[in-house]
Amino acid sequence: MALIDADDTIVAIASPTSPAIRGVVRISGDDTLAILKRMGIHSEGIERPQRMATKVDLGSPLGIIPVDVMVWPTRRSYTGQPSAELHTYGSLPLLRGLVDEAGRCGARPARPGEYTMRAFLAGRLDLTQAEAVLGVIEAEQRGTLDHALRQLSGNLSQPLERMRSTLLDLLADVEAGLDFVDEDISFISDEDLVDRLSAIGTEIEQTLQVMQSRGGGSSRAMVALCGPPNAGKSCLINRLSDQQVAIVAEVAGTTRDTVTVDVELQGTLVTLIDTAGIEEAQTEVSQQSQIQARRSATEATVRLWCVDASGENFVDAANDLRTVATEIQNPQTIDIWVATKMDAGIHPSLDENWIACSAVTGEGIDKLLDVLGQHLTQQDSEEVGSILGTAARCTQSLQQASDSINQAILLTRSQEGHEFVSAELRLVAQCLGEVTGAVYTDDILDRVFGRFCIGK
Ligand SMILES: Nc1nc2c(ncn2[C@@H]2O[C@H](COP(=O)(O)OP(=O)(O)OP(=O)(O)O)[C@@H](O)[C@H]2O)c(=O)[nH]1
Ligand SMILES: [Mg+2]
Structure with missing residues (x-):
């Protein structure tokens, strides 16, 4: 396919083809003004970008429709060519009617990506930026959109x-x-x-x-275990990785440095990260652990927020943790709420937003792995x-x-x-x-x- 062919004047529907209030048809190329004129739109003598409300006759059965026309008469446009946008109702038959009419008046139907390619050829974008435009178009999820932007x-x-x-x-x-x-x-x-x-x-x-x-293929999802001291995070990372990677102890504040371990969970390679319990820092060492823990939580793909389900202060601990989670929110991360130590008791206020489990008995761990696996697969396909x-x-x-x-x-x-x-x-x-x-x-x-x- 001879793609580098920027001489023809092209036309296509530029808005989504699902029903919408407004729809847009784009024309780009040296003959834009002449084609508009043949379509009955007064385009003579336009020297600067202009907007005009007009009507176009699409013949029977569509008839005469109102169209807002935006014209860029010179090369100072997105595609680096004279170009125009025809805005009308977002109805597919009307938009197709406009494209056909422009076709009868001398425009050629555009191929996929041809507008962006013209912008690239005109030096408006470089190739990585052109691909980013594609990313913005494809981005259905906020995280992907940020990446593309x-x-x-x-x-x-x-x-x-x-x-x-x-x-x-x-x-x-x-x-x-x-x-x-x-x-x-x-x-x-x-x-x-x-x-x-x-x-x-x-x-x-x-x-x-x-x-x-x-996302070149070898990237690993980062799954951080976060929560108050003594919530059972280290015990859980040992259970999930099936290894003794972190020290577990009754005393609160056991984990200081973050501990990482690479594992395969439900067919996806992930790095599990155990972090220091989130608390008010009293000493310098604790301050540094807090910084590390928050950094891991911010950068992680998935955050497992752990709270002791058997604890009397479950509600307060959960609320405090929610505040922290919101403070260090990253649009790309997924939050999973984990109620730990279920073997020792379950607080009555626990609802379906929580996954209850026990790192000691193994109860609920499969459920946690399932939910984690689903999120990881979903993220993978969005990055593709x-x-x-x-x-x-x-x-x-x-x-x-x-x-x-x-x-x-x-x-x-x-x-x-x-x-x-x-x-x-x-x-x-x-x-x-x-x-x-x-x-x-x-x-x-x-x-x-x-x-x-x-x-x-
Ligand atoms: N019954 C019960 N006890 C648990 C469970 N998980 C952890 N524990 C106990 O809870 C205490 C704290 O566990 P850790 O895994 O060290 O907790 P942590 O969240 O890493 O604590 P810090 O590193 O201090 O923030 C230990 O005495 C564990 O034996 C569990 O599933 N059930
Ligand atoms: Mg720990």
């Missing part, structure tokens, strides 16, 4: 662009030397070259790790899609970049000649460029924009 704001592309620019400087120094090889003039010593290559290599490796932790797509594409390019950097270091150390080093560096620049789209091929554009839906 962060990517859109460029926290991935900025460091990559910086690395690429450092690399291009280095490449320039190496290549400058090549012109003077016969005169034995060098612009950069081998030692300096290895140092600079290693620095870039380290940065690429770090970015790879971030990418992988974002845009974010994983980006991570997979970028991981591949970054891995190649990292391999070429290592190769360049080897070539420099074995004094093979800077011609070979420079060839490797060109490969690195290409790979880094591919991630953000500074260098792109039809294949990459196909892979990115083919995942979009039509009208975006």
Whole structure:
């Protein structure tokens, strides 16, 4: 499919196709104004973005419908082309009628992702941002949306662009030397070259790790056990992991440092984290434990809030914990409320919001694992899609970049000649460029924009 074909004027429904109050049809391309005119919309002489209320005749049986038209007559638009949006009632037959009418007047139906691709080609977005647009479109859950928005704001592309620019400087120094090889003039010593290559290599490796932790396949869900001192968190982590990883004792305040253990729960790899009991810090050590515990709770994928079900002050303890949970809320984390020590008694106010269990007898542990497993699978599938797509594409390019950097270091150390080093560096620049789209091929554009839906 020839995707890089931005000359035609395209049209598509841009709003969701389910019934809604308003619906939007988009047109983009050099012929936008002419097509609007053929549709009977007065578009002559428009020089700046404009909004107009008008009517369009869709013929029988749809008839004449009211349309709010927004026109961007020049290249200063999202797609970098003259473009327009036609807003009308959110009825699918009417919106299809408008698309057909625009088609009769010279527009071509847009392919999936074609609008965003035009924005990319016009330099409005880089590839990771384009993928983030897809993420925003796909995001059904708040957490995924936050992730997509962060990517859109460029926290991935900025460091990559910086690395690429450092690399291009280095490449320039190496290549400058090549012109003077016969005169034995060098612009950069081998030692300096290895140092600079290693620095870039380290940065690429770090970015790879971030990418992988974002869902490149090897990420692990973090499940933190939190709650007041003596709630039985350590005993529970030992039971869940089937190992004696944490010290259990009658005295409150036993756990200070967080304790982690990697386990497989219901087919998902997770890191369980035992934390210090949440309390008012009295000493400096306790203060540090509190900071660690809260950090774990904030960063966790799932939080198991544990309260002693047999305790007389169950209600107060639960209320205090709810306050803490709200204070350190993260839209992406899931909270599960666990009533521990059920073998020793169950407080009468315990309701269905709690999962009761006993780490000592094992009662209720299967139920807890089931609920945990369900949440973890659900989170996994929400991450799949845009974010994983980006991570997979970028991981591949970054891995190649990292391999070429290592190769360049080897070539420099074995004094093979800077011609070979420079060839490797060109490969690195290409790979880094591919991630953000500074260098792109039809294949990459196909892979990115083919995942979009039509009208975006
Ligand atoms: N009967 C009963 N006792 C339990 C259970 N779980 C823990 N305990 C007891 O409760 C006490 C505290 O258990 P821990 O697991 O150390 O509690 P913790 O929440 O880690 O406490 P801190 O580390 O001090 O915050 C110990 O004496 C445990 O033996 C349980 O399921 N049933
Ligand atoms: Mg403990």
